[in-house]
Amino acid sequence: MKYCVNEKGYFGEFGGAFIPEMLYPNIKELQDNYLGIIEDPEFRKEFYYLLRHYAGRPSPLYFAGRLSDYYGTRIFLKREDLNHTGAHKINNTIGQILIARRLGKSRIIAETGAGQHGVATATVCALMGLKCIVYMGRLDVERQAPNVLRMKMLGAEVIPVESGNMTLKDATNEAIRDWINNPSDTYYLIGSVVGPHPYPDLVMRLQSVISEEMKKQLLEQTGSENPDCIIACVGGGSNAAGSFYHYLDDPDVRLIAVEAAGKGINTGETAATIAAGLPGIIHGSKTMLMQNNDGQITEPYSVSAGLDYPGIGPLFAWLNQTGRVQFEHATDDEALQAAFRLMRLEGIIPALEPAHALAVLEKIKFPPNNRVVVILSGRGDKDMSAYIKYAGHTLIPEKIS
Ligand SMILES: *Cc1c(COP(=O)(O)O)cnc(C)c1O
Numbered sequence: 485m486k487y488c489v490n491e492k493g494y495f496g497e498f499g500g501a502f503i504p505e506m507l508y509p510n511i512k513e514l515q516d517n518y519l520g521i522i523e524d525p526e527f528r529k530e531f532y533y534l535l536r537h538y539a540g541r542p543s544p545l546y547f548a549g550r551l552s553d554y555y556g557t558r559i560f561l562k563r564e565d566l567n568h569t570g571a572h573k574i575n576n577t578i579g580q581i582l583i584a585r586r587l588g589k590s591r592i593i594a595e596t597g598a599g600q601h602g603v604a605t606a607t608v609c610a611l612m613g614l615k616c617i618v619y620m621g622r623l624d625v626e627r628q629a630p631n632v633l634r635m636k637m638l639g640a641e642v643i644p645v646e647s648g649n650m651t652l653k654d655a656t657n658e659a660i661r662d663w664i665n666n667p668s669d670t671y672y673l674i675g676s677v678v679g680p681h682p683y684p685d686l687v688m689r690l691q692s693v694i695s696e697e698m699k700k701q702l703l704e705q706t707g708s709e710n711p712d713c714i715i716a717c718v719g720g721g722s723n724a725a726g727s728f729y730h731y732l733d734d735p736d737v738r739l740i741a742v743e744a745a746g747k748g749i750n751t752g753e754t755a756a757t758i759a760a761g762l763p764g765i766i767h768g769s770k771t772m773l774m775q776n777n778d779g780q781i782t783e784p785y786s787v788s789a790g791l792d793y794p795g796i797g798p799l800f801a802w803l804n805q806t807g808r809v810q811f812e813h814a815t816d817d818e819a820l821q822a823a824f825r826l827m828r829l830e831g832i833i834p835a836l837e838p839a840h841a842l843a844v845l846e847k848i849k850f851p852p853n854n855r856v857v858v859i860l861s862g863r864g865d866k867d868m869s870a871y872i873k874y875a876g877h878t879l880i881p882e883k884i885s
Contacts, residue, residue, distance in 0.1 A: 487732040487799075487808060493681025496805060498798035501680035503768045506664045510672075513587065515682050521586050522579070522689060534578045535693060538611070539568045541575075543694075545701035545857070550829040557850035560711070560857045562698060564723065565834065571790075571862030572691060572723045573604040573675060579690035581608040584671035591670045595619045595659040597652035598789030599631025600866070601675030606640035616640035619658040621651040628789070630866070649783055652793065656767055676720025677797035680768030684725075684797050691726025698857060699730055706855055713738040713850065716859040717841040719755070719790050721797035723861040724809075732808065740848075741800060742840045744786035745813040755784035756813040757796040758804050766795040772804075787816035787870055788836035790862070814843035820874050822846065823864065835862035836870060 493499050493515070501511055521527050535541040544563045552559045564572040584592060592609050595618070596602030602618040609616035618635055622644040625632055635642050648654035663672045677684040677691075699709040714731065716724035718741045731737040743756035754760050754774075761772040764779060773795040774782045784794045803809035814822070823839035826832050834842065838861045850856050864871065 485733050487803065489681065489685040489799075495684070495799045496802035498763075498771050498801040499681055499684060499769050500798075501768060502765050502770065503680050504660070504664060506667070507660070510663060510667050511680055514686075517587065518583065518682050518686050521583050522686070527582060527586070531579055531582055535575065539574045539578060540566060541693065542697040542701070543567055545698060545705065547705065548830050551826065554825070554829060555845045555850070556852055557854045557856055558852075559845070560702075560705075560855065561830075561832070561860045562694060562727065562857055563860055564694065565832070565838075565860045565863035569604050569607055570865060571600060571604070571835065572694065572726065573601055574607065575693055575726065576675065576687050576690045576722060577601075577604040577608045577673065580671070580673045580686070581612050581614070584614070584673065585612060587671065589669060589671035591615045591617070591666065592673050593617045593619070593659050593662050593670055594673045594675065595652065595655035596631075596675070597621070597624055597655070597792060599624070599628040599635065600790055600862075602640070602642070603631050603634045603638070604675070605673050606635040606638035609640060610638045617662065618642050619645055619655040619662070621645050621649070621655050623650040624652065624655070651783065653766070653781060660768075676722040676793075677725045677799055678720040678767050678769065678771075678795060684769065684799055687722050688725040688729055688799065691722050692729035694723070694726040694859070695728065695730035698727065702855070702857075710734060710737050711857045712854040713740060713856045714859070715740045715742060715841045715844050715856065717742045717744070717791060717837045717861060718796060718800060719744075719793045719837065720795070721800045723859055725797060725799060727857075727859045728809070739803075739809045740844060741803075741809050741811050742844050743811065743813040744788055744791035744819070744840055745815045746785040746787070748815055749813060753785040755786040755792050755794070757784075757794065758800070758811045759813050761794075761796075763801070769798045771795050771798040771801045788819065788840065788867075790835070790837040791840065812844050812847065814840040818843040818846065823871070832860070833864035834860055835864050836867045837861055
């Protein structure tokens, strides 16, 4: 494969493992073992069993007829919103909890921003009877009260982080500190294709079940494994990486990644890392990130909490540089419009994150015969307060009904 990680843990010039020396043994243990574990038939049997009977996979690939009529092309939705816990994140946490158990770890740590990854981690820890500690910036703890409650109900300990801006990157620093202090019994469960090598490659491989299923489903429904285009939103990039994985080396399949522009890429209130960022090091890897002139990481902004991340997986920094993936962005308003359109046309309330992917359908005109797959990474229950805030506003266009 052309677009895979090299033996040093790099995707082109991006990636690597920039970590404190004290973490080398932990990272090395994972680097040396992850491929062997995830390719082991026993692991695969258990992973696929849980994906099927616990998470509810395969997720449907649904031909959205009314949406297709509206946009004048053939649109399929990959329904990750129908998974247990409401998004694709469960694919990754199931896989990593099995790896942690294989490595003999009894204590799981994670960081979370909006709380979605924290909930997915707390879920699998309950499933396996493992101790779960989730670091979360104190501001996020206040903003995301329902997810904090969910994590606690599932038995996790949520530790509010008071340092820095009290958001995601501060929670990440605290999780890394914990790992340094508890190297032997603790597994660090990262939630996207970010972090030091091997996490980006590991998480991509676990999420690649999405494109594995798509190939079969497209073949069955359209007579060809390949769509013309796949559109996915990117925060860190895990749902996009998993959906693109089995198509990366096939140049006939157009791949579009959509970042959250927030209020607009030039407003300073954005989370569009490729559009507004520069190369730098964040979370243990070299990638693109949003920073000020002094190289300090700037606080991202998006209406969608899951896309509100100042970096992007190193794979995507490279896929952008090589031109293999086309990057687009959508503002808060554009994403909300697209979400309301999906609700009215298909009876599906999407999460705000994939609403950004849907918004691209407004900007790019696809030929009528194209088969376009949009990854519906999660459902909208968690976003009700944002929808309520905008409902009644001119954002719900009457003409849609
Ligand atoms: C967390 C989340 C995302 C963003 O994460 P990626 O790693 O970029 O996939 C997207 N959609 C939903 C529903 C999420 O919960």
